[in-house]
Amino acid sequence: MINAHVGGHWQRIRMTPKLEPSVGDYEARTADGTAYRIRFNSIQDSGKLKLPGLAQMWKVEIEIRPGSSNVVAGVQAEFPADRGMNCIWKPHLSPSEGMTIGDKVFRSPAIVLEDAARLAALIPDLDHMEKNRIIPHVMDYVQDRHALLYGCSDYTEKGHVYYELTPVPRSLPDNADQLVMKFYFMEWKKCPSVTRDLRPVEQALWALYGGPRMEVVGLPELRELETYASHTYAWAFDRWKDVTWQQFELNGTQVGGVVFIVKATQKPGLGQENVWREPKSLWNQAWFCSLRSAYGYYLWGRNRGRPDWMDKALLALEFALQAPQTDGLFPGYYEAGEDQSWDRGQWIMSPPRRPPGHADFVHLPDSSWTCCWLLKWYRDLKRDRRILDYVEAYVNRLLTLQSENGSFPSWVRPVSGEVSPYLQESPECSLHLMLLCLWNEIRPNRTVLQAAERTASFISERILLTGRWEDFETYWSCASQWEGKQHGELDRRSGLYNQCTFGMYWTAEGFKELYRATSNPVYLNEGERVLAELSLYQQLWEPPYFPVPTLGGFGVMNSDDEWNDARQSLFALTYFDYYALTGNWSYRARGAWAMKASFYMMYCPENPVVKRMFEKVHPHFDEADYGFHMENYNHHDGTAVDGIGEFTIFDWGNGAAAASLAELLFRPDNDKEDSFE
Template sequence: MKGQMPDWASGLLKTEKQNELSVTWTAPAVSDHGLGQWATASVRWIGPPQESERVLLRMKVAPEAELIWKPHLCPEEGMVVGDSVFRSPAIVFERGMDTFALIPDLRHLGECRPVPHVMDYVRQDRELFYGLAHYEKYGHVYHRLSHRRFPVYPGRELFRFHVVRWEKSGGGRNLIPVSRWLWETFARPAAALPAQSDDLARAMVAALRELEPYAMHAYDWAFRRWGDLVWHEFDMDGAAVGGCVFIVRASQAPGVGMEDRWRERKSIWNQAWFCSLRSAYGYRLWGGIRGDADLVRRANLAKELALSAPRINGWFPSVFRADDQGRWDNGRWGFSDRRPPGHDEYAHLPDMSWTCYWMLKWYRDLEADERLLQYAQSYAERLLTVQDVSGSFPAWIHPVLGYASPFLRHGVGTSVHALLLARLFAMTGNAAYLSAAERAMAFVLRDVMPEGRWEDFETYWSCAAEWEGKRHGVKDSRSGLYNQSTLSMYWTAEAFKELYEATGLASHLAAGEKALAELSLYQAVWNPAYMGIPVLGGFGVMNSDDEWNDARQSLFALTYIGYYGATGKREYAERGLGAMKASFYMMYCPENPLMRQLYERKHPFFGERDFGFEMENAHHGADGDDIVGEFTIFDWGNGAAAASLAELLFRTKLIGEGPYDP
């Protein structure tokens, strides 16, 4: 069909008459109902030649349709969803039991982008638009339309987009068909993996093995070439401990003369982002497989540091900081400073549960050190005492006074506690842990997922902080959506998978797939030329920031591969492999020649000594000087990615005969 909008689409959208624009619609003769019905709009300029600030096709959305997702929030007039967040771009609505979405034609955009693309939906006006306009970064990080003009000429095709409908998709913010459509339409052709399951798994193992040099760069950088800066070991109460320092700057490269100019006070973290124990799990695994006694030794020192965190009424601190002179022997324990104002003395429960979860993984996978299990169980028993009748857990508690903070008092951080408790049930058989985990995830399923309320500490108390247009617990006024962070989506998908493995209940797996689908909408399904670097498979962070290739993707790789194992769905295997590859896209090394050029342009003193340095993400679009940052975090970036790769290669049964054995 050519020409007019299909009848099914015209019931959803009404195109406003714009004399300068001509819209031609094309729909496939036969729709694949498994992938929905879709039609493609091609928009041309038919007015006189002119200079324009923006060319937007405006549409009214059916009044009974409700917006359920878009890639970025636009809390003020003049803000738009710019194409610097077009990772898996879609503006998604539900009408009754049907789902429909506007999706940019990424193939056309990849071939023709003389002007940036923008889109948005404002619920007060029920107006959806797509088109061309220049925009500027504003705050951290939004996109505001600029007054920059561009030429338009008669007859020229300006842009294309798709409208897709999935009938009877189930409602209830079911984003599975949307994420599937995006992956199969745009990413699947680039995956180039075999169709047969056995061949697919073997191809995945081969692809993962190709990533081993990146892990070796990370360890050589951290423990040898930058070892005096990154790795620190010292005595604590008569015991030897160690770990990789929280953050180092490019300008601290050995020999440059700025080694002592720290970005933040020297510290070692076991927190929900920066987890020394998680990275140490990885180099303990690599060390055991490769017979590298030094890696094993260092990992054991990091384990000892985690176990040395003192308990305060059952809670424990997450950060060990050196003193003002940078000395560890006079350092002190404290809490993460990623927190609301006035919470300096509050313990963040997700930090503690995440650390104890890695203690359990270490105990099960690497070494049955009873201290690990006892430490995690002792904490879990205290955790059970603060579970609310709703099933939720608080985010922050004052460890001495016992007060629970009102911030995120009943939030999705509950999922990481359920993950820990379900794992403890699997290891101990204690039914109290399972009961608490199931009540916790019933809360998430009931009170978080139906409204996409993925609010955690990162959403408001990180670099993308609160401001008058972004407040915790408050929906964005122009879209009716909550601010979201992908980390809590990950916790949720993992917790449901853990419950499925503990109980065999298919309902847990189904709920986990719904959370995973929303997470998937932050994964890049293509490599836009205007980004200037590889991004396919990489992840963003939230709907009020604009990262690509964020370091969290190495965690997500494990989750997708786990869901592939549970369901056999090819999409999850491809997504997991893509995320793992993306975890090394930002590394400075000879295997990444483009990134090497960008690093050396910004840091001309970089050379072979610095191979393995890796910024945590690509933060600001097409400018290479912004893509390449000035710091790296071993326990979030390169070291964490090496740990996930080790787990996929050595602990995950991707092929029938078991993990890869080098």
């Protein structure tokens, strides 16, 4: 079936088989003389891809030869899916009729279905598309018709962020008499007892696109990225220091950190230094963690002979330890007073990006992430007994909040213990798994390890098998809830959950650490399953319709459209760790390119295309602003101009990326670290 946009509306055109023998060859011709053809070519020898279990592989070609007008608008070929197979993954959701998956989210594009015996995937031919994209490509799976669609059409953004088909009639270029789109359809044999294992699809995408690009181009030498760290710290600690670096007294103790968010217009000397986009604040939260960034500039300071950076990092450690505990629980957000004075500031239990009415609930994942970094500080940098006491109080309270099934709530009132109804069973639990494993590493404890294993069982059974990767960012950030996107509910047109990559990252980390703690290969296997799904959000090519580099970067979720998102600097470390455990070279390459992509959006001479884009939008920028860093690209929050945003977040962009690079370059030798009991 072909759905063609003709005369201002969609028409369904039935295809008929051609007479000559072939695996599958169908055609149709409409009254205006336009010819449509769909050809299925069986690929008999796919051995060079080295894909275990691959049973069948087809190359599907869709050809359109327009009539005398030489005009094409929208075309979608529709393929009925086997009634016994269920859709288990697609890269983007299209909750309302008329929506689609646009090629602006074709990072590692695939639509995946399975039944008890088979796994199948539709995978666009990115090599063909890279050179032959005349009209934007689109694809989708629609549950009520149980159909796969692939074709071409213009589309526009709808909400934050979906894509709506908006076909625009256009003539083909003079050198083209037809429009051709290509994709693969692959089918694997699988064990009936294995459900929702996306590794074969991830491996196929790597073999087709990632490997040839990331290995032929060559792995970036991590040392070459040091220049970006230099820009980062010169910007934050020297050139913009009067805006970015915040130091004040809290409870009689000097504390410090780089402020949460600054705008381009706050450049020193322009008179708007104290005009804030959001409340002036310091965070230790699952996204924006000043303690993580400080871990990085402590390492850089130690290795570059910069004791001033190390001193600043110690002030950030003090800030984290000053958060007051209530039976172990503590806030993660300190906001300056109305006059922008830290002296009149206050702690707030849950930072913004929370459900309504939750300011006085503690967001447990924020606390566990902060405690993970406290323990890394203790293990790698500074043996301060206060760290252990602080974390121990929190872990003891956390264990009392674990449910019988191994899960933890997300938001809790510290005194009453009231549990929020939101995300009571979610992949946010994997952050606690990470913490419990790290605590057990430093203070071996059988009870803690058993609690970690219960959490791992919950994640395997209730999250991994259903793809329910919901977390706070999925619903309470810029891509928020609306009628077609509700917490805990399946997407109505696909039957899939809204999902975010953060939960996948925490879970891959948690299983990895539990494997290290127990040597149980089941946990490593589960971790690799999660890592495969996370990999479907990695950018395996350089789309010609994006002006910035993209190879190796990451997207965020299946209801938003960012590329090169700052989280990739965290993911880089995870891939390197899995490479160390498995020897899988693709993990090493993915990690290296994710690390490189973490600096793509920095304003500096090393990024000439991005630099020119910055200067077009912010003409006041010059060498004093080298290091200013966007958190991602293609993020439509209403403030970006020509793809360039107005703000930077040190603890999520440049400072966070520099911290991950420090971990890769200077992994501490625990026999030679500083020790301060």
